[in-house]
Amino acid sequence: MSTGRKYLLRNVAPYGGDRTTVLLADGVIAAIGPDVSDDDATIIDGRGLVLLPGLVDLHTHLREPGREDAETIRTGTRAAALGGFTAVHAMANTTPTQDTAGVVEQVWRLGREAGWADVHPIGAVTVGLEGERLAELGAMAESKAQVRVFSDDGKCVHDPVLMRRALEYVKAFDGVVAQHAQEPRLTEGAQMHEGVVSAELGLAGWPAVAEEAIIARDVLLAEHVGSRLHVCHLSTAGSVEIIRWAKSRGIDVTAEVTPHHLILTDELARGYDPTFKVNPPLRTQRDVEAVRAGLADGTIDIVATDHAPHTREDKDCEWGAAAFGMTGLETALSVVQETMVDTGRLTWADVARVLSETPARIGRVADHGRPIAVGEPANLVLVDPAVRRVINPDEQATKSGNSPFRGRDLSGCVIATFLRGRATVLDGASCDEDVVVRA
Numbered sequence: 001m002s003t004g005r006k007y008l009l010r011n012v013a014p015y016g017g018d019r020t021t022v023l024l025a026d027g028v029i030a031a032i033g034p035d036v037s038d039d040d041a042t043i044i045d046g047r048g049l050v051l052l053p054g055l056v057d058l059h060t061h062l063r064e065p066g067r068e069d070a071e072t073i074r075t076g077t078r079a080a081a082l083g084g085f086t087a088v089h090a091m092a093n094t095t096p097t098q099d100t101a102g103v104v105e106q107v108w109r110l111g112r113e114a115g116w117a118d119v120h121p122i123g124a125v126t127v128g129l130e131g132e133r134l135a136e137l138g139a140m141a142e143s144k145a146q147v148r149v150f151s152d153d154g155k156c157v158h159d160p161v162l163m164r165r166a167l168e169y170v171k172a173f174d175g176v177v178a179q180h181a182q183e184p185r186l187t188e189g190a191q192m193h194e195g196v197v198s199a200e201l202g203l204a205g206w207p208a209v210a211e212e213a214i215i216a217r218d219v220l221l222a223e224h225v226g227s228r229l230h231v232c233h234l235s236t237a238g239s240v241e242i243i244r245w246a247k248s249r250g251i252d253v254t255a256e257v258t259p260h261h262l263i264l265t266d267e268l269a270r271g272y273d274p275t276f277k278v279n280p281p282l283r284t285q286r287d288v289e290a291v292r293a294g295l296a297d298g299t300i301d302i303v304a305t306d307h308a309p310h311t312r313e314d315k316d317c318e319w320g321a322a323a324f325g326m327t328g329l330e331t332a333l334s335v336v337q338e339t340m341v342d343t344g345r346l347t348w349a350d351v352a353r354v355l356s357e358t359p360a361r362i363g364r365v366a367d368h369g370r371p372i373a374v375g376e377p378a379n380l381v382l383v384d385p386a387v388r389r390v391i392n393p394d395e396q397a398t399k400s401g402n403s404p405f406r407g408r409d410l411s412g413c414v415i416a417t418f419l420r421g422r423a424t425v426l427d428g429a430s431c432d433e434d435v436v437v438r439a
């Protein structure tokens with residue numbers, strides 16, 4: 001898979017620690033040490049930049065097949081590379097749905113052909129995300145795509161019997177059910193978080209309990225059948241408490257938080273800008289503090305983007321008619337740095353854990369999220385934490401402009417991304433295979 005080009009990363013700081021030099025050759029980390037050199041390698045002067053394992057996203061919407069006007073596997077994975085990701089898990093709510101071996105193999109193959117980041121398709125739990133009967137979970141697991149994560153994301157598997165069967169079924173191939181926790185009856189017509197702001201604006205509310213009730217039920221189901229459960233985009237203080245309780249009982253549950261739930265609140269709905277309309281909704285400052293604390297103490301295992309590109313037609317309309325979702329691949333690392341590293345709550349080694357190692361482990365991706373060590377696959381990202389940049393979605397690689405950070409400045413910047421030793425990003429810009437790299 002490697003092009004044969006070698007890279008010598010001089011003066012880089014693995015996990016933000018001591019500076020060293022890292023040689024990438026033949027798709028792997030070939031040598032590490034202050035005196036490493038190679039006359040044939042392209043030299044990158046690291047200037048003390050932070051070197052991390054390539055990021056792994058457990059929750060991306062690539063929209064292909066079906067909504068190529070909003071994103072394609074090619075544009076979405078190029079955005080991923082620019083955000084420092086070397087692997088992404090593609091959610092199943094495509095058209096057709098990723099609920100058969102044929103569709104997941106197609107998505108997997110298109111990811112390989114695009115070459116920007118490895119694409120691991122997520123399989124639907126139920127046929128057509130209809131919540132009525134289980135999809136062909138075993139066939140998807142045995143396909144070339146080797147699906148290990150199953151989700152009806154966008155919709156909740158709300159039938160407890162179906163959820164139980166799915167949890168039991170995936171044990172056969174070490175899979176995991178990733179639940180979008182939303183009690184449907186409690187959220188009918190919901191437009192934003194139910195609270196003071198929704199009451200003032202007169203918008204139908206999405207109460208915290210609609211998320212917490214499903215998480216509580218599902219951790220008990222997971223315990224009952226002895227399966228593992230993953231909770232998508234946890235967003236409330238109460239959800240953090242439930243996960244903390246479940247882990248203290250030894251229940252095999254993992255949880256993710258999105259970058260936007262780490263930094264934005266429901267106060268943003270006051271401007272009626274549908275860019276800030278998302279599911280689950282932006283919550284209160286108290287919830288933001290709780291998810292930050294949960295991520296810092298390990299109750300929340302990972303950060304996942306829930307990158308949800310939407311066309312202008314689906315977003316530039318009145319709040320009630322607009323689609324739920326925001327983009328996130330190209331800003332996720334900056335938001336984590338700003339909210340968790342710059343505030344002293346996480347180290348860079350912790351960032352490697354929550355954005356690479358643990359998501360790879362949950363998704364059973366063998367060759368990503370690996371240690372920075374000789375012989376390991378050269379899936380890496382080089383980060384400059386010292387710069388601040390203003391976010392302009394019109395200059396991003398994603399096809400859609402619905403970033404909640406438009407015009408806002410954020411910490412840090414991805415300088416280079418390597419996928420099996422090949423640079424997908426250099427000098428902060430994406431590079432095609434045929435790019436002429438400076439000597």
Ligand SMILES: [Zn+2]
Binds near residue numbers: 153155180279280
């Ligand atoms: Zn979701």
